[in-house]
Amino acid sequence: MSGANANPPGVIHRLEETLIAFLLGGMTLLTFANVIARYVFNSNILWALELTVFLFAWLVLLGAAYAVKAHAHLGVDAIINLLPRSARRLIGLIAAAACIVFSLLMLKGAYDYWSVFADLPPTSGRWFPTGLDLKARSQSFYEVQDVPMVGALRFLEDLINYGESYEKLPKVVPYVVLPLSMLLLVVRFIQAAVQIARGETDRLVASHEVEDELEAVRAQHGEQD
Structure with missing residues (x-):
């Protein structure tokens, strides 16, 4: 697989893995705490469900980007x-180009949706940015x-909310x-395209978890024998 399944080392890689593990652990702890509060103390953590959804x-959105880097997405x-x-390399480059175009469209839509909450102008244009919509x-x-405002984020009140206080996040x-x-x-996706162009791999998706697990089991049994 020309190193396609190898995890890229480095601080950013470990940081991404740590953040994903933190998000998963936070969801588990919040859900567990809410169950205990409900069935043991006959109470409820009001904001736990909404925070778990966030x-x-x-986890899903950041994990999707991480999986592209680690070539962990499933594919046929x-x-x-x-x-x-x-x-194979040519098809991989075509697939990478299509994914880059798709993700750029998603980036525009995501920014336009979020920008109004940050008191920023969204972009104009339906498909591609043609400027900034200053009238938005x-x-x-x-x-x-439900999630209450966090004290450490009070600076947002002056930064984007014209000094008005937030009761919720x-x-x-x-x-x-x-x-x-x-x-x-x-x-x-750009990094994946560069890897294909350099010949480090010949495809965009290269996850073979079952095969990898079988090879690991065979290797383990071989060492024991």
Whole structure:
């Protein structure tokens, strides 16, 4: 697989893995704590469900970009495997180009949706940015339903809400994952395209988890024998 399944080392790689593990652990702890509060103390953590949904959204969106970098997305390559390496690389570059275009469209949509919550102008143009829509109405005062405001984020009140205080967490905070994850997705697809062009791999998706597990089991049994 020409190193396609190898995990890229480095601080950023470990940081991404740590953040994903933190999000998954936070979801688990919140859900467990809410169950205990409900069935043991006959109470309820009002904001736990909404925060869990936000954490899950962060996990999925950031995890999608990370999976592109680690070549961990699932795919069907039975036909591709029948082609010569040069043809596989060509198809991989075409697939990468299509994914880059798609992720750029997603980035525009994600930014336009989030920008009004950050008191920023969205882009104009339906498909591609043609400028900034300075007439768009700011929605920086919008809050989430249950999650209370965090003291460390009070600076947002002066920064984007014209000094008005927030009672709940402003939507700009949890929704920032939308443009962030789409930007990461663009970067990861570009990196994947560069890897294919350099000949480091010949396909965009290269996850063979079952085969890898079987090889690991065979190797383990071989060492024991």
